[in-house]
Amino acid sequence: MPGRICSRRAWRRRSRTTRATSPPPASRPRSAIRSRSPCCAAVLRASARRYACTIRCVAATRSPRCAHRCSWIRKERASVAELARASALAGVARQSRSGRPDGAAGVRLATLDSEGLVSLASRRGCRKTLAARLRVALGLGLPDPGRAVMNADGAAVLWGGLGQDLVLLPSAGLGAAARLEAAIGDAGAVTPLAGARTLITVAGPDAGEALARLLPIDLDATAFPPGSVAHTLAGHVGVLVWRREEDVVLGCYRSFGVALWHACLNAGRGFGVVT
Structure with a gap:
C-alpha cells in the first residue's frame, strides 16, 4: 500500500511538470481573427445601416404606465371599458x-x-362602521351569512363570503363603484365588477x-x-x-x-x- 501511494504521488508530480513545461498551443493572431473578406465586411455595413433607424434608445421610447389608460388593455377583441357594457x-x-x-x-x-355590480370588503375592525355608512347611503345594512337584503329601488347587498359582500346598484350603472366608495370612505374597499x-x-x-x-x-x-x-x-x-x-x-x-x-x-x- 505505501508503495502504491508513492507511485501515485510521483505520477502527479510528473503530470504537473509536464503541463508546466509544455509550450502553449498555437493560437491565431488577432489580426487574422479580425480580418474578413471585403464582401463579408460590405454585407455587415449594409445590415448596420438598414437597422440603425429602427434600433433606438430604450430610455427615449419608454413611457410611464400612467400614460396609458386602463381602457386600452385588449380583452376579447375589446377594451376593458367596452367589455363593461357588453x-x-x-x-x-x-x-x-x-x-x-x-x-x-x-x-x-x-x-x-x-353594470352596477360591486364587490365590497370591510377593513379590519370597521365592519360596524361600514354597515352604518351603507345604511345611510342606500338604506341597506350588511346581510347575515347566506342572506341578501334589497330595497324598493332594486339595490341589493348580497353575502359574498367571509368578510366580503356584493352590492348591486342597477340605477347607478358603471358609476356604482364611485358612488359606493364616496359613501363608505375608508371603512371598506370597493372593486367594480362591471363586465x-x-x-x-x-x-x-x-x-x-x-x-x-x-x-x-x-x-x-x-x-x-x-x-x-x-x-x-x-x-x-x-x-x-x-x-x-x-x-x-x-x-x-x-x-x-x-x-x-x-x-x-x-x-x-x-x-x-x-x-
Whole structure:
C-alpha cells in the first residue's frame, strides 16, 4: 500500500511538470481573427445601416404606465371599458323556445344587467362602521351569512363570503363603484365588477325542478326562502345562487357565462324553455 501511494504521488508530480513545461498551443493572431473578406465586411455595413433607424434608445421610447389608460388593455377583441357594457351572452341569449313544443313553457331564462355590480370588503375592525355608512347611503345594512337584503329601488347587498359582500346598484350603472366608495370612505374597499360577472335569471312554474337537475342544493321555499344566497357548483361552474320573490339569479365569472347559459337550457328543456 505505501508503495502504491508513492507511485501515485510521483505520477502527479510528473503530470504537473509536464503541463508546466509544455509550450502553449498555437493560437491565431488577432489580426487574422479580425480580418474578413471585403464582401463579408460590405454585407455587415449594409445590415448596420438598414437597422440603425429602427434600433433606438430604450430610455427615449419608454413611457410611464400612467400614460396609458386602463381602457386600452385588449380583452376579447375589446377594451376593458367596452367589455363593461357588453354582455358575455351577446349573440347567445336570443329569443327562442326549446324543449317541449306544446303548452306553455315552464322555464324562462333571461340576463340581468351587471353594470352596477360591486364587490365590497370591510377593513379590519370597521365592519360596524361600514354597515352604518351603507345604511345611510342606500338604506341597506350588511346581510347575515347566506342572506341578501334589497330595497324598493332594486339595490341589493348580497353575502359574498367571509368578510366580503356584493352590492348591486342597477340605477347607478358603471358609476356604482364611485358612488359606493364616496359613501363608505375608508371603512371598506370597493372593486367594480362591471363586465366581470354574468348574471342569469331563471323563472317560471317549473324553475325549481329544472334547477334541481343542475344545482346540488335544496331550492324548496322552506329550505331556501326568498332572500337566501348560496355559493355552489352548477356542473363544473362555480355559481352564486340568489333567491328572489319572482325568480332565482345565478351568477358566475364572465368566462363561464356561455357554459352556464347552455347548462340552464339543458336543465329546462324537459319543461319547455323560452329565452
